[in-house]
Amino acid sequence: MSPARIAVILLTAVVVFLPIGLLLWQSFLDAPFFQLQKHFGLDAYRFIFEDPDFKRSFLNSLYISCGMGLISVPLGGLLAFLMVRTDLPGRAWIEPLLLIPVFVSPMILCFGYTVAVGPVGFVSLWVEKLVGSVPWNLYSMASIVLIAGLSHVPHVYLYTASALRSLSSDVEEAARVAGAGPLKVAATISLPMVMPALLYSGVLVFFLGFQVFGLALVLGDPEGHLVLATYLYKLTNKLGVPSYHLMAAVAMCIVGITVPMVLSQRFLLRNAHKYITLKGKGSRQRPLPLGGWRWVAAVVVLAWLVLTVVIPVSGVIFRAFVTNWGEGVIFREAFTLENFKAVFEQTNLMRGVVNTVLLGVIGGGLSVLCFAFIGLSSHRKNNGWTRLLDYTVMTPRAIPGLLAGLAFLWVFLFFPPLVPFRKTLLSLWLAYTVVWLAYGMRLISTSLLQVGPELEESARVTGASPGQVNRHITVPLIRYGLLASWLMIFMIFEREYSTGVYLLGPGTEVIGSLMVSLWGAGAIDIISALSFINILLVSAGMGIALRYGVKLHD
Amino acid sequence: MTDIELSVQDLHVTLGQNPILKGVSLEVKRGEIVALLGPSGSGKTTLLRAIAGLELPAQGAIRIGEQTVFDQAAGVDVPAEKRSLGFVFQSYALWPHRTVFQNVAYGLKLRKVPADEIRTRVAEVLRDLGLGDLGQRHPHQLSGGQQQRVALARSLVYKPRVILLDEPLSNLDAKLREEARIWLRQLIIDLDLSAVCVTHDQAEAMAMADQVVLLREGLIEQAGTPQQLYGEPDSLFVAEFMGANNALAGRVASVSGTQAQLEGEGWSLQGRLRTPRGAGEAATGVIRLEKIRLVDAPGPNVLRIPLRASVYLGHAWEYLFDLGGTTLRGYGSEALPPGERLVEIPAEHLWLF
Numbered sequence: 001m002s003p004a005r006i007a008v009i010l011l012t013a014v015v016v017f018l019p020i021g022l023l024l025w026q027s028f029l030d031a032p033f034f035q036l037q038k039h040f041g042l043d044a045y046r047f048i049f050e051d052p053d054f055k056r057s058f059l060n061s062l063y064i065s066c067g068m069g070l071i072s073v074p075l076g077g078l079l080a081f082l083m084v085r086t087d088l089p090g091r092a093w094i095e096p097l098l099l100i101p102v103f104v105s106p107m108i109l110c111f112g113y114t115v116a117v118g119p120v121g122f123v124s125l126w127v128e129k130l131v132g133s134v135p136w137n138l139y140s141m142a143s144i145v146l147i148a149g150l151s152h153v154p155h156v157y158l159y160t161a162s163a164l165r166s167l168s169s170d171v172e173e174a175a176r177v178a179g180a181g182p183l184k185v186a187a188t189i190s191l192p193m194v195m196p197a198l199l200y201s202g203v204l205v206f207f208l209g210f211q212v213f214g215l216a217l218v219l220g221d222p223e224g225h226l227v228l229a230t231y232l233y234k235l236t237n238k239l240g241v242p243s244y245h246l247m248a249a250v251a252m253c254i255v256g257i258t259v260p261m262v263l264s265q266r267f268l269l270r271n272a273h274k275y276i277t278l279k280g281k282g283s284r285q286r287p288l289p290l291g292g293w294r295w296v297a298a299v300v301v302l303a304w305l306v307l308t309v310v311i312p313v314s315g316v317i318f319r320a321f322v323t324n325w326g327e328g329v330i331f332r333e334a335f336t337l338e339n340f341k342a343v344f345e346q347t348n349l350m351r352g353v354v355n356t357v358l359l360g361v362i363g364g365g366l367s368v369l370c371f372a373f374i375g376l377s378s379h380r381k382n383n384g385w386t387r388l389l390d391y392t393v394m395t396p397r398a399i400p401g402l403l404a405g406l407a408f409l410w411v412f413l414f415f416p417p418l419v420p421f422r423k424t425l426l427s428l429w430l431a432y433t434v435v436w437l438a439y440g441m442r443l444i445s446t447s448l449l450q451v452g453p454e455l456e457e458s459a460r461v462t463g464a465s466p467g468q469v470n471r472h473i474t475v476p477l478i479r480y481g482l483l484a485s486w487l488m489i490f491m492i493f494e495r496e497y498s499t500g501v502y503l504l505g506p507g508t509e510v511i512g513s514l515m516v517s518l519w520g521a522g523a524i525d526i527i528s529a530l531s532f533i534n535i536l537l538v539s540a541g542m543g544i545a546l547r548y549g550v551k552l553h554d
Numbered sequence: 555m556t557d558i559e560l561s562v563q564d565l566h567v568t569l570g571q572n573p574i575l576k577g578v579s580l581e582v583k584r585g586e587i588v589a590l591l592g593p594s595g596s597g598k599t600t601l602l603r604a605i606a607g608l609e610l611p612a613q614g615a616i617r618i619g620e621q622t623v624f625d626q627a628a629g630v631d632v633p634a635e636k637r638s639l640g641f642v643f644q645s646y647a648l649w650p651h652r653t654v655f656q657n658v659a660y661g662l663k664l665r666k667v668p669a670d671e672i673r674t675r676v677a678e679v680l681r682d683l684g685l686g687d688l689g690q691r692h693p694h695q696l697s698g699g700q701q702q703r704v705a706l707a708r709s710l711v712y713k714p715r716v717i718l719l720d721e722p723l724s725n726l727d728a729k730l731r732e733e734a735r736i737w738l739r740q741l742i743i744d745l746d747l748s749a750v751c752v753t754h755d756q757a758e759a760m761a762m763a764d765q766v767v768l769l770r771e772g773l774i775e776q777a778g779t780p781q782q783l784y785g786e787p788d789s790l791f792v793a794e795f796m797g798a799n800n801a802l803a804g805r806v807a808s809v810s811g812t813q814a815q816l817e818g819e820g821w822s823l824q825g826r827l828r829t830p831r832g833a834g835e836a837a838t839g840v841i842r843l844e845k846i847r848l849v850d851a852p853g854p855n856v857l858r859i860p861l862r863a864s865v866y867l868g869h870a871w872e873y874l875f876d877l878g879g880t881t882l883r884g885y886g887s888e889a890l891p892p893g894e895r896l897v898e899i900p901a902e903h904l905w906l907f
């Protein structure tokens with residue numbers, strides 16, 4: 001390993017583990033770590049374990065995780081099967097819609113739900129007119145679990161669909177020829193072969209459940225349902241003073257649950273590969289004819305789309321253009337552009353919009369550059385250093401954005417060389433880059449894997465040093481992959497809302513964190529206008545992706 | 555000054571946990587073409603990659619010309635880019651984002667050759683290889699044969715003294731392949747290069763090479779001229795690999811010097827011992843298909859056996875005889891009806907292993 005490669009790996013490890021180490025250390029102190037008067041001990045843990053609110057939050061998080069797994073794994077698997085393997089009508093245009101819950105922040109979706117199907121939502125009022133009452137309660141725990149589950153269906157879908165695509169249909173055809181009927185084939189061949197992918201995404205959804213924040217913030221507030229992340233967020237309000245050690249202890253509890261899950265995913269992934277058969281050149285997939293079931297399946301998928309995408313998104317868009325909403329309000333009279341005017345007139349909001357764009361376009365590009373450097377540093381190497389990098393890269397998956405933002409706030413507050421950058425976008429950019437490190441590295445390594453090793457080796461024997469091989473061969477060959485990654489990171493950075501929450505201040509506003517803070521103040525008009533702008537930004541990204549055929553998933 | 559351009563001594567290579575090369579030594583003289591032959595998985599590619607510096611051997615030494623490029627004992631390991639070898643990959647490995655000209659010019663650019671000299675030298679090598687006006691094309695716009703020649707041009711342009719070729723002809727179709735091997739041999743001789751050429755096709759190896767090295771499971775089974783390997787195989791494996799044979803299982807009845815009598819079910823034949831065998835031991839008699847002759851009169855090593863069928867091959871007829879249950883095959887120039895025949899198995903061509 002050359003010194004440059006080792007330096008990149010070590011730097012990555014420091015940037016990832018330093019903030020987490022700080023959280024860990026803080027959780028064992030009884031006062032903020034920067035104070036002189038502090039003692040080492042378990043006080044913080046003792047306090048939260050004795051707090052009944054913490055216990056309730058933990059149980060709620062557990063319900064949400066389990067519920068999400070039970071809802072999204074079967075539905076996501078079914079959806080993947082229908083989309084990849086069958087002649088479901090309208091597959092081409094369903095595909096991009098499926099990804100909306102991945103690229104639109106849960107804050108916005110849930111906000112849309114309150115507008116559409118909340119107690120005075122336009123759908124609720126319409127239903128009330130029809131049947132006399134609203135037969136659901138959006139703010140109940142059951143609704144929260146249901147919405148969490150439905151909005152994570154795409155996560156399961158993505159993994160299962162890619163596993164299904166990589167199975168060539170000849171293994172199924174071989175079973176058919178050997179005498180198995182279609183159902184038998186599905187049960188004995190197809191399903192067991194995608195089982196590892198289902199299991200993997202099940203674990204994914206389960207630990208994402210423990211990281212749920214925006215959803216619980218918006219839907220849990222009215223009836224006081226807390227989850228771990230919102231408990232952490234509200235600790236400051238609850239005690240009246242910033243209690244760093246308690247926040248750190250809660251953070252460590254969340255990390256303590258998610259880290260083992262992320263590690264187990266790694267193990268599952270190793271097993272998942274054992275079934276992935278390389279498709280031969282000529283092998284293609286013939287869709288399974290659904291016959292009469294085609295339309296039943298289409299209705300099921302459509303119902304899911306309406307529930308998960310159409311209702312919340314239309315709710316947000318609708319609310320952005322009215323002055324207020326409630327019983328007896330008529331859209332024509334309430335229509336307004338004032339909400340947007342308000343955004344453009346308030347400097348901090350306007351800065352938030354500009355910052356969001358800057359962070360997505362320029363920050364996203366810089367992040368992709370960093371990811372590319374990190375990817376190249378371990379490219380075609382397999383030793384202790386690359387294993388260190390592997391663990392470094394997957395660790396941020398276990399850290400919810402809210403916690404990462406908190407940890408980076410501390411780093412920027414108390415690490416002298418970084419203090420001047422605390423109120424600049426650099427702090428946000430670094431936190432975003434670390435939070436999305438695993439995702440970004442996946443994008444990069446997918447590109448790198450497609451470069452044939454002989455293309456690099458032939459440059460070596462022609463006389464190129466490893467650095468020259470990177471510059472002349474590898475990087476030019478993945479240039480389209482890098483551009484596509486930039487687009488994906490742009491969309492993800494536009495969507496991100498929780499990482500900026502603790503870093504929010506004059507100069508570091510972004511749409512996502514502004515919405516969280518405005519939600520506390522109840523500024524519905526402005527939130528809806530910001531949401532609309534945010535949806536527009538993400539749609540621009542999606543539009544470019546669709547226009548240039550960038551794959552939105554693998 | 556020795557005239558050994560490439561020497562490999564006792565090379566061991568382990569990939570993952572598997573020992574792939576288990577002590578291979580070979581020498582390539584100036585201007586010589588060595589064919590590395592062996593069944594798939596025998597370690598040919600691994601040997602070539604180790605010579606080029608793309609695999610790290612566990613033991614052994616490699617010298618190119620006067621320079622030791624690898625010596626495990628002395629801790630020498632010259633990186634691939636400093637070995638100045640030509641290497642033609644089986645897949646050609648042309649860089650898809652560069653034009654033919656840029657592919658070929660790359661090695662000269664790295665050697666900091668002035669731009670106008672690069673232009674003339676690339677144009678020259680492209681012309682010599684019959685690629686004259688393809689310089690501005692991208693690799694995917696070329697046929698398989700053209701790609702193969704670009705890969706060659708790319709590794710020849712900076713005038714390496716030794717060129718390594720990994721199954722350079724395997725991606726061409728059969729007809730093109732037979733022309734290309736003559737052309738390739740002539741090119742290497744004209745440029746006064748030393749070459750190691752991997753192939754799994756024994757006919758190709760014999761047509762192209764001055765020396766043939768036959769690998770088997772990471773060890774050299776036999777090395778020598780094509781005539782030696784074909785005409786005097788040291789083992790049953792070599793005999794089987796180098797040509798089409800009849801194999802007769804039997805028992806050694808008597809031995810005198812290098813001659814021995816092999817006996818089977820209702821037959822007894824004299825042959826030459828290629829490996830030491832004592833009387834009473836089991837042995838296999840091997841004879842090339844083309845050495846079997848039909849004769850008119852009985853004599854030593856002449857069997858009277860039934861002809862089962864004649865098979866038309868185009869350039870000849872193949873006869874299938876029945877020798878006590880095993881099939882004996884031979885060639886002839888005309889179709890013959892089935893029936894008893896006199897078949898001579900010349901003693902000097904019957905090898906006993």
Ligand SMILES: Nc1ncnc2c1ncn2[C@@H]1O[C@H](COP(=O)(O)OP(=O)(O)O)[C@@H](O)[C@H]1O
Nearest residue numbers: 569570572574593594595596597598599600601
């Ligand atoms: N990276 C690797 N790790 C482990 N074994 C390998 C690797 N590459 C090749 N092998 C094994 O090494 C053996 C020799 O391979 P190779 O040199 O490519 O054979 P050949 O070119 O003669 O067909 C094969 O059995 C192959 O499976």
Ligand SMILES: [Mg+2]
Nearest residue numbers: 598599600720
């Ligand atoms: Mg090979």
